[in-house]
Amino acid sequence: xxxxxxxxxxxxxxxxxxxxxxxxxxxxxxxxxxxxxxxxxxxxxxxxxxxxxxxxxxxxxxxxxxxxxxxxxxxxxxxxxxxxxxxxxxxxxxxxxxxxxxxxxxxxxxxxx
Numbered sequence: 001x002x003x004x005x006x007x008x009x010x011x012x013x014x015x016x017x018x019x020x021x022x023x024x025x026x027x028x029x030x031x032x033x034x035x036x037x038x039x040x041x042x043x044x045x046x047x048x049x050x051x052x053x054x055x056x057x058x059x060x061x062x063x064x065x066x067x068x069x070x071x072x073x074x075x076x077x078x079x080x081x082x083x084x085x086x087x088x089x090x091x092x093x094x095x096x097x098x099x100x101x102x103x104x105x106x107x108x109x110x111x112x113x
Contacts, residue, residue, distance in 0.1 A: 005035075005037070006033035006034065006035050006037055007033060007034040007035065008031055008032065009032045009033055010031075010032030011090050011092050012029065012030070012031050012090070013030040013032070013048075013088050013089065013090050013091070014027050014088060014089045014091075015028040015029075015030065015048075015087075015088040016086050016087050016089070017086045048088065049085075049111070051084070052111065052112050052113070053109045053110060053112060054075060054081065054109070054110045054112050055108065055109050056071065056075075056107070057106070057108075058105070058106040058108055059103070059105055059106075061102070061104065062101075062106065065089075065106060068106075068108055069087070072108055072110060073110075076110055076112060081112035081113065082112060083110050083111070083112060084111045084112060084113050085111050087108060087109060087110050088108075088109050089106050089107065089108050090106065090107040090109070091104075092107060093105045093106075
């Protein structure tokens with residue numbers, strides 16, 4: 001972030017544009033910042049559109065997040081919501097500070113209508 005001069009305001013994100021364990025994934029990574037800027041080099045400015053979301057909290061290894069995704073998707077269906085756009089994750093726990101994967105906290109978001 002030193003390159004752009006941006007002030008970090010939140011935990012890192014991953015926006016899952018395509019997930020297919022048998023094929024390939026398309027993931028956009030992001031770090032929330034206070035200022036809007038143009039980015040630099042391979043760092044691009046962007047934003048997540050405001051709107052209604054359903055948030056689930058996954059506790060544990062990233063490799064076990066599929067169950068949390070299924071539970072959130074079931075909730076979305078039960079409430080009659082429609083998913084809009086790709087889901088994203090926010091990594092609340094820093095794996096360097098907390099190496100025990102069973103204690104990692106990840107927020108999973110689905111934009112809904």
